[in-house]
Amino acid sequence: MVVSVTRATTPETDKSAETDKRIARGETRRAAILAAATREFGRKGYESARVADIARAAGVTDAGLLHHFATKTDLFMAVVERREEAYQSIRVPAPSVRALFDDFIAAVATAAEEPDLLRFRVMLTGASRIAGHPVEGRAQRTLETALDTLVPFVADRIAAGEIRADQDPQQLVLELLALNEGIRDQWSTLPDRIDYAATFRTAADALYDRARTHRPGGDAPPAEPTGPVESQL
Known part of the structure; x- marks a missing residue:
């Protein structure tokens, strides 16, 4: 014999269920708005994108x-936040500079899976140099943070023997960041012709191979962990 048990409902449970549905609908609408805003801002920039569109x-x-989103600026900054949340920050120090490069390669591959966010990132870099823009100065702050964190790490790995002693640590960091930004910008110009992730991986591997110490005894010892650095992607 099968006994069927029907759970009684009350006005309170009905109200709670309706509230949950309303919240879910609101979150779905918000996600749709952010996705549309990412496309519009990425293609047209902050000034030309229209809230109505x-x-x-x-x-x-x-x-x-x-x-x-009460204002256009609120919406734009929400897309900036969404973009930052979409990718995991690069943690420094990694066990080695090789591991750091691998983290960058993996993060670029993740970024390449979302072209709209990638176009938004290209637009964001230029926008941060415009006086009065909501993200004015952001690129400068991000680069300063990256240099302040990555350069000492690379210097330590030079001392540990992983990277050649004659390698300038800031030069190596700047070349890695420039590869990412340059290839990303080229992809935004010819997206059907340029494979952002594959091109960056090949270039980053070549950069590391040029900078590393070729040691017959193997790799240098790993670095001690500290904390995250803001993503440069």
């Missing part, structure tokens, strides 16, 4: 968009 692309009314 973003709302239409997201399938919501202007009022519906403004319910989630």
